[in-house]
Amino acid sequence: MKLIYPILPDGRFKALTLSFDDGRVQDRRLVTLLNRCGIKATFNLNSGEQGENRIPLCEYAPLYAGHEIAAHGVRHPGMTAAPLPLAAQQVLEDRRALEHHTQAPVRGFAYPYGEVNAAVAAMLPALGIRYARTTQDTGRFDFPQDWLHWDPTCHIFNDLAYHGGKFLSRTGLRKPMLLYVWGHSYELDENNGWTLLEDFCRRLGGQTDIWYATNIEIYDYRQACARLEFSADADRVYNPSCRDCWLYVDGQTVRAAAGQTTSL
Ligand SMILES: [Zn+2]
Structure with missing residues (x-):
């Protein structure tokens, strides 16, 4: 019997994604760093939280170009603390406002404060949300089983260098792995954060065997x-x-072309 696993675009086995919340002004420095290293991120934004420490709405499209803009609730609501219909409104209205600036459907969400329960997760698909990120670090490199409870690998201050090194050192893979790092750009101003993240991006960026994705x-x-x-x-x-998909088939890499039947 054949051993078959779906792998990543162009036959890669490793994917790296980053996710940053709240749209603070430190995102400017962060995006510059990521772009320099060819690393992609998702930015979870609150369209109703504007102020001098926040990226203005009119800057969203040019600043985050090439990355993903996702919803984070208009006013950064605790989704389990708010009445459910009002929590729903916070998500849908955030999508609408973000889409007005990005000119594209916004389909991702990060739970403010990591707050989620069964009722909150269950309503998100009806609001046009396809995945939602938690704040529960797993320390693992796996893909989510439940896209509405997408647990990241680690926070930027949770052994980032260790997880990066472990991810880089894995070889001889059969199944794909994902390193998912999350945080807030304003946190980088403390605890030597910028040096830590710059080191990480320098080590992890520019690798031909890593898929950099939102x-x-x-x-x-x-x-x-x-x-x-x-x-x-x-x-x-x-x-x-x-779209083309790639498979590991008994040690070989096979491209399953879009719309086609492929021999294995
Ligand atoms: Zn937040």
């Missing part, structure tokens, strides 16, 4: 992989989606 790019790619249809004896795969 959260929604990972979601979309994994959804395409989840739609692959395999023949019963695993000698063919049909890819009904509009």
